Amino acid sequence: MPDSAWTGCGVDLLFDGMTLDLPKWFDLHTHFRQGAALPAYVQAHRDMGCAGALAMPNTQPPVARVTGPNAETAWSIQSYRDELLAAGGSAFEQLIVPLYLTRQTTAEMIEQGAASGLLKACKYYPPHGTTNAEHGVPMNSLIGGDVLRAMERCGVVLCIHGEQHGLSGAEYLDAQHNAETTFYRERLPWLLDNHPNLRIVAEHITTRVAAEFVAAAPAHVGATITPQHLLFTLGHLIQGLKYHLYCLPVVKFEEDRAALRLAVSNPDQRKFFAGTDSAPHATKVTPCGCAAGCFTGGCAPQLYAMAFEESGISPLDGLGRDLFEHFLCRNGPAFYGFPASMERFQMERRTSQIQALATAAGPVTPLPTGLGMELTWSLVGQS
Ligand SMILES: [Zn+2]
Numbered sequence: 001m002p003d004s005a006w007t008g009c010g011v012d013l014l015f016d017g018m019t020l021d022l023p024k025w026f027d028l029h030t031h032f033r034q035g036a037a038l039p040a041y042v043q044a045h046r047d048m049g050c051a052g053a054l055a056m057p058n059t060q061p062p063v064a065r066v067t068g069p070n071a072e073t074a075w076s077i078q079s080y081r082d083e084l085l086a087a088g089g090s091a092f093e094q095l096i097v098p099l100y101l102t103r104q105t106t107a108e109m110i111e112q113g114a115a116s117g118l119l120k121a122c123k124y125y126p127p128h129g130t131t132n133a134e135h136g137v138p139m140n141s142l143i144g145g146d147v148l149r150a151m152e153r154c155g156v157v158l159c160i161h162g163e164q165h166g167l168s169g170a171e172y173l174d175a176q177h178n179a180e181t182t183f184y185r186e187r188l189p190w191l192l193d194n195h196p197n198l199r200i201v202a203e204h205i206t207t208r209v210a211a212e213f214v215a216a217a218p219a220h221v222g223a224t225i226t227p228q229h230l231l232f233t234l235g236h237l238i239q240g241l242k243y244h245l246y247c248l249p250v251v252k253f254e255e256d257r258a259a260l261r262l263a264v265s266n267p268d269q270r271k272f273f274a275g276t277d278s279a280p281h282a283t284k285v286t287p288c289g290c291a292a293g294c295f296t297g298g299c300a301p302q303l304y305a306m307a308f309e310e311s312g313i314s315p316l317d318g319l320g321r322d323l324f325e326h327f328l329c330r331n332g333p334a335f336y337g338f339p340a341s342m343e344r345f346q347m348e349r350r351t352s353q354i355q356a357l358a359t360a361a362g363p364v365t366p367l368p369t370g371l372g373m374e375l376t377w378s379l380v381g382q383s
Contacts, residue, residue: 018349019380020315022325024051024341025301026094028332029159029203029224029275031056031293032084036360041280042088044297044357049345049382052094054159054275054336055084057123058132062100066113074104077118094338098123098159101142102135107150114154120336121157121201122147126165129179130248130292131279138165139187144194152198157336159201162188162210163249173250180249181209188213192221201335204229204277206249208259214271215263222335224275225260227303228294228367231310233257236371243285244370247277248292261311264327267319273332276300282361284370294367299354301347302377303368304328309376316349345382352378 032041032055045053057063057080064074077097081089089095098121099105099113105122113119125136142148151158163179164187172179184207191198202214202223214223228245233254237245245251263272278300279293296303305315308324315324330340352375356363368375 018316020305020321020324020347020349021344022049022301022347023329024049024093024343024345024382025274025328026050026052026054026332026341027276027278027300028054028096028201028273028336029056029226029277030054031058031277031279032087032089033280034059034080034083037280037282037364038083038087040357040359040364041297042084045278046088046091048298048301048379049347050092050300051341051343052092052096052338053089054096054098054121055080055089057098057100058125058130060132062102062132062135063097064100064102064104064135066099066109066116066119074102077113081118093341093343094333094336096120096336098157100125100135101137101147103137105137105147107146110147110150110154110156114150114156119154119156121159122151123159123161125161126163126179126183129161129163129165133161136165139183139191143187143191148191148195148198152195155199157199157201159203160188161249162202162205175253178207178249178252180205180207180252184210184213192217201275203275204247204249205260206252207256211256211259211263215266215269219271222271222273222331223263224277224332225264225272226275226277226294227296227300227307230257230260230264230307231303242371243290244365244367245294246290246292247279247294261307264308265311265313265323267323270326270331270334272327273335274300274304274328275332280357280359280364282359282364284365295357295364296367297357297364299366299368299375301328301345302352302375302379305347305377306375315347343383346380348378348380349376350378351376
């Protein structure tokens with residue numbers, strides 16, 4: 001049955017009750033890595049209607065300079081971006097590479113980078129907090145310093161991996177608190193007090209504390225949420241030790257998932273947006289543990305649609321559709337200051353399965369495949 005109440009925001013509307021026609025979306029936190037597998041990772045994003053991405057700078061070595069050729073100690077935004085463009089990224093409408101904040105980052109780099117147009121964002125990694133995070137600088141030593149002041153002046157976004165570094169055992173993860181809640185309770189208020197105009201994206205938030213902090217913060221503080229944190233809790237990871245679901249920050253508890261679902265359900269709230277944190281690992285299990293990161297290339301919109309449905313929001317009707325479209329396609333571009341895509345992609349409420357992605361580094365297992373999970377949505381086209 002056609003839905004006459006649904007008007008959409010674009011052209012070529014398709015709607016037969018089960019088909020969703022959307023502007024192409026933006027993944028404002030993803031990992032494309034480097035090397036021979038790069039084209040496959042970029043293609044997997046293009047195949048799922050993704051119009052652009054913010055590509056994380058935790059390469060080896062990190063993207064720690066703005067310009068210049070690759071050096072042994074650092075890539076530059078310019079050189080990594082060129083690499084991504086050559087690997088198929090030139091088809092993206094937007095491609096943002098943040099600068100990895102290290103001890104070598106200077107206010108001068110920020111000012112010159114912003115003036116050149118290459119520098120749109122910087123990335124805070126808690127030292128040793130996740131994959132290739134060993135170059136990170138503690139938040140304590142950044143707050144009040146010249147680098148953040150220059151970012152604040154120039155309107156450069158601070159992308160934050162919000163976990164307190166250096167914690168272990170019960171301080172790292174316990175029922176009442178964890179590295180993320182500590183960070184959002186103790187570090188972020190201090191950061192905002194010292195840098196009231198700094199534009200901030202709280203990335204891949206996982207907890208009620210972080211979601212409530214962002215919701216109450218000024219409009220220039222936004223957040224990305226991954227599909228896995230909307231869909232799963234620690235129980236899903238632990239029961240059967242489903243290591244494909246292992247990512248950092250790790251999935252949390254039911255009250256946390258409920259808070260994330262509430263955040264994306266609020267029609268008055270436009271500060272939460274898609275950032276998959278898709279992180280391909282050709283070798284996921286290592287001799288001493290497991291690489292952090294869920295690979296959702298090729299299946300992120302389907303997983304987000306499933307997560308919205310589980311949150312009681314149907315992407316197929318009225319308000320639900322509007323919420324889904326804003327989260328996936330519009331809020332992120334609005335936050336970063338670029339237009340939503342004029343191109344479209346289509347999804348259908350029909351089951352599908354996704355296979356391992358063949359890459360030059362070997363097959364990479366997408367999250368639903370690793371979990372033996374059927375997708376209840378399918379990608380059906382792009383226009
Ligand atoms: Zn990430």
